Amino acid sequence: AQSVTQLDSQVPVFEEAPVELRCNYSSSVSVYLFWYVQYPNQGLQLLLKYLSGSTLVESINGFEAEFNKSQTSFHLRKPSVHISDTAEYFCAVISSGSARQLTFGSGTQLTVLP
């Protein structure tokens, strides 16, 4: 079985400040990791993913995440946030030994304050 823990349910941060959204996972086999973003009244959009190779992955809008196997973490970071980054962020995993479904964390609401 696999599980995902997002340690912070809400993260308020001022505009242009750095932010880190934490994600830890549990799995007995290798995993593939994803971050999705959900804007109000919209579906989930893929932000970035780790499948293999470099443990640091980046998105086109300045977010990055680093896969840390020893700490079973996949924290999401951005050095300078904008008001438009306000959204709910979900971390998700697929285990290599599982069926095809994503297992999601409970989400982190990022609110960027002016």
Next chain:
Amino acid sequence: DTGVSQDPRHKITKRGQNVTFRCDPISEHNRLYWYRQTLGQGPEFLTYFQNEAQLEKSRLLSDRFSAERPKGSFSTLEIQRTEQGDSAMYLCASSLGTSGGKGDTQYFGPGTRLTVL
């Protein structure tokens, strides 16, 4: 690329009624997934199709829930005898089915929000 579409976007029904939701995946995707999302939670997996075959349905919440994908294209999710606890966002996703299937990316639709009165 028209993306994954879902219909309706909102559904309000009375307890005990049956409801059906439709999902149209990205056209070249052969895998289709249904998830449920309740307030304050991440999406929860319900079921999954590879083409028209339903390969995983043990996570469907009860025997009131059923899904079909008759021609390997669009899919429907039906809830019979709805209960207030069924109120949630129902999300559909599709994926291409490459990379051995293990890590291929799922793309989500906008969801159908169900309210059971």
